[in-house]
Amino acid sequence: MATIKEVSLLARVSPATVSRVLNGTTPVASATRVRVLEAVEALQYKPNAFARGLATNRSGGIGVTVNAVSSPFFGAFVAGVEQVLRPAGIHLMLSSGFADLANERESIEFLLERRCDGLIVQAERLDDGFLVDLVRGPTPVVIFGRRIAEIADACVVTDNELGGRLATAHLLDHGHRRIGHVTGPLAFPDARARLHGYRRALEGAGVAYDERYVVESTFDEEGGAQAAVRLLERAPELTALFLSNDQMAAGAMRALRERAIEIPTDLSIVGYDDVFLARYLTPALTTIRQPLVDMGRTAAHLLLGRLGHIGEEVVHRFDPELVERQTVARVAA
Amino acid sequence: MATIKEVSLLARVSPATVSRVLNGTTPVASATRVRVLEAVEALQYKPNAFARGLATNRSGGIGVTVNAVSSPFFGAFVAGVEQVLRPAGIHLMLSSGFADLANERESIEFLLERRCDGLIVQAERLDDGFLVDLVRGPTPVVIFGRRIAEIADACVVTDNELGGRLATAHLLDHGHRRIGHVTGPLAFPDARARLHGYRRALEGAGVAYDERYVVESTFDEEGGAQAAVRLLERAPELTALFLSNDQMAAGAMRALRERAIEIPTDLSIVGYDDVFLARYLTPALTTIRQPLVDMGRTAAHLLLGRLGHIGEEVVHRFDPELVERQTVARVAA
DNA sequence: GCCGCACATGAAAAGGCTTTCATGAAAAGT
DNA sequence: ACTTTTCATGAAAGCCTTTTCATGTGCGGC
Missing domain, CATH: 3.40.50.2300 (Response regulator)
Known part of the structure; x- marks a missing residue:
């Protein structure tokens, strides 16, 4: 797998310039820019995620914990999350808590150790205090499906x-x-x-x-x-x-x-x-x-906002609605 | 967040020794080992995943693609996978293909770029050729839910x-x-x-x-x-x-x-x-x-095997079974 | 026509870990 | 007691980017 150095050699520039072209951090003369891009293409260069992470201290991934992957909830919710994170080039790291206190805590720590840039947490058992601490900690977090007054703007809930x-x-x-x-x-x-x-x-x-x-x-x-x-x-x-x-x-x-x-x-x-x-x-x-899918999307947007991407305006509290089917009959008053 | 160097200072050893203790790669005198472990504990040291990845070229995570996260299949399958990977300290990176050809390919490339150590792929649209190439490539891969003759031992399927x-x-x-x-x-x-x-x-x-x-x-x-x-x-x-x-x-x-x-x-x-x-x-x-959960577990075990962990013996082809409920009636012959 | 500036680029350090190689001390062998 | 081997440990290089700082070029302004 090609490294930035090989690209720089081929393009006859320094690695720094390649980095600049790829990240758009600093303007680069357009002639050199093309040379670099051609070299990238020719070598099929993909930046090494580890080195990049080490240098930037960001992983490009966010963690998601859910109480149970197999719950019917989960699918729709994660689908929503993925819909917005994927186009942003962010990947999902998944961990489920199986609605067990120790497990939920462990899931979160596991994800945190992996240095994900942010966390979307759906926790059932963890107490509010823990979540408050988590949200106030260094890693951006959004809480799904639970409203905690002190950190209400990190919560996406239904009423x-x-x-x-x-x-x-x-x-x-x-x-x-x-x-x-x-x-x-x-x-x-x-x-x-x-x-x-x-x-x-x-x-x-x-x-x-x-x-x-x-x-x-x-x-x-x-x-x-x-x-x-x-x-x-x-x-x-x-x-x-x-x-x-x-x-x-x-x-x-x-x-x-x-x-x-x-x-x-x-x-x-x-x-x-x-x-x-x-x-x-x-x-x-x-x-x-x-509206689970929407809520997933919102949670993701909210997190993006906290990660410094341009944040969309976001609704934190969704209204549930009644779906009328066949199990309710009228009764004489 | 503490680094290995701080730990080494506190334990009055070199960073190399700390690494050895933590990874068990080389025997370390038990007296120093305790010192190191105490220092680790005291500083709440967690190795930096990026640095580690950069040095070892392994991420400690495996990628999972499924056709649709929201499919009812998915939950049970992923639950099985997680059951075995989590205790092995491996995390899941998730990406869904939404049963779309371009998307499926993209999902896989996305995961590969992230340098995951292995891949579990459930693909619906991708053609056999692509998957064969993938399995034969450098990253260990197991294919779920599809049997391809050339790479049968990388496939977990039902009959x-x-x-x-x-x-x-x-x-x-x-x-x-x-x-x-x-x-x-x-x-x-x-x-x-x-x-x-x-x-x-x-x-x-x-x-x-x-x-x-x-x-x-x-x-x-x-x-x-x-x-x-x-x-x-x-x-x-x-x-x-x-x-x-x-x-x-x-x-x-x-x-x-x-x-x-x-x-x-x-x-x-x-x-x-x-x-x-x-x-x-x-x-x-x-x-x-x-038996989706079992299949998920098996896929994970299989992958662990390919990753060099001690491999369990593994069944590749599961037998489905009939679940009799109420939609079949007897008919006069 | 000269000075100062903006601009594009390069050199090099930093980031934290693993791992090879070397070294010194202790154990084993004669 | 002296050499040889083993064993524990340290020093340092390497993994690949990003980013700061410095440098060199060309340009506008006087």
Whole structure:
């Protein structure tokens, strides 16, 4: 593989000049510039990323941590990130935290050691303090999917409370008054915000919040199934259920079907996330969509800004929206 | 950030010795070793990846290209890869090709320029010749999901023909004789192999292959929907359909439901891939599963082997298996 | 027609690590 | 006890860029 020196020899200039041509740092006489470019072409010269990194202390790569590469979220989000970073010549270094505290921390340290120029972090378990320190540290960081007040302008989030309100309001609009809610683990801010939105929507409609109608569970199918069953045993008068994510909703739907509860005739359901599968459930799931691709793009733009590239104006908080499908029925008022 | 020199000063040794301790390249007297390690600890020293790369010409990272990060495939596969690479201290550099020829080539070149130590490539569009050259080039490469005879030991694949046979045999076993097949674009070797399996299974069961029963389409829902409709118009006597992937099957199911064709009563369906959504379709889709996580792990192991790490014995060709759910009904013989 | 300037370019240092080669001390052999 | 070998360690070169500083050329201004 050719080095800058060989190029400089062929072009009869110094290595410094080659560097200048390639990086555009200093004007170079156009005659010499062409000579250099020809030499580069002839030798198929590609700058050595290590040497460049050593000299500039920048890597041209940014790190991305996600809770789980295999989560359905992840794909759309990373696709968005890549869409903007790739044209900027920046590559992605990937590491997943598998929703485990130690692992998430390790992922980040791993990436940091690799001296990436910036970091996009989607963390579920790490506490706010850690993230605040991280953002205030030397490496530019943007936090995805979590809003932390002290570092709000490093965060790209959706308004989970709004989402919770939308979901609940949709049910209220359809005449439901006894609406249950299965939250995710309340350790997750997302789950808390959605719950809060649920509560506010109810109160806004003059429906009293009843804590018997709320149950906390895990963010997976099994969690949704069990919680739904438990909730209906405890409060059979419920006419609708809002679940804190689509997987949970899917689990609930299955469990209820097994118990011969018709959806939406007997019970209406709203999920959250508009994950791929929502469309495929039967009946198709009414849910709340987060604009993941856009959020990925935004996170990337934000990071570019922090890296000193010309920053676009950027929205930090995205509004989720309701996607109406077939799991909500109207109920007599 | 501390450098090796500062460590060496603190430990009262030369930088060379520090390097030796850290890399274990040369034995070091245990007394000095402890001193060095203590100094490393005290200064929180992390070797500079650039300098190291420059000196060794290795990056400690491997590149992964996939056709689309957002494909449901991708997550499971990458998770497998990461499971083995991460403990080896190797990081992933990611680039997606978006199933576009120019893009795929570019992805690979991008990664190569970044001097990654190895490459795991899942390419859909690139021709065999390119991949052969790539594998024979200086950088270790393993090819995922595609078998090329000349470089078979760099390939990790499933036996798509076997998969096609399994799907078809399952239908035959259930008494079906008039079985349609919607193939993916025949430009894809996977699609060809599945078709071939379908054909062999039929012939093995003494059922004549009828090309009116086969239609080529795209690997997405729309493709599946249109092809299924077309096929049934052309050959209403069909009692079963084997589709070359799950997305297609999902599309077909939806289109058929709209035409009041009951599944599996009126028509049985088998998909391929056992993508996440297969479980969630109603009725749940009977399909062929590929062990993606295992394949990812294997690809990673294989690459490690080529990188000179102790290589585990490795299986290159995985057997897919049938996952029986609810879209196949028995038919009177 | 001379001085000072701008401008293009080169020389060289710096960046942090690995690795080869050399050296000195200790261990083994006679 | 003296030479030979082994072993631990240090000195220094090399990896390839970028970037600062210096130099030389040609030009405009007086």
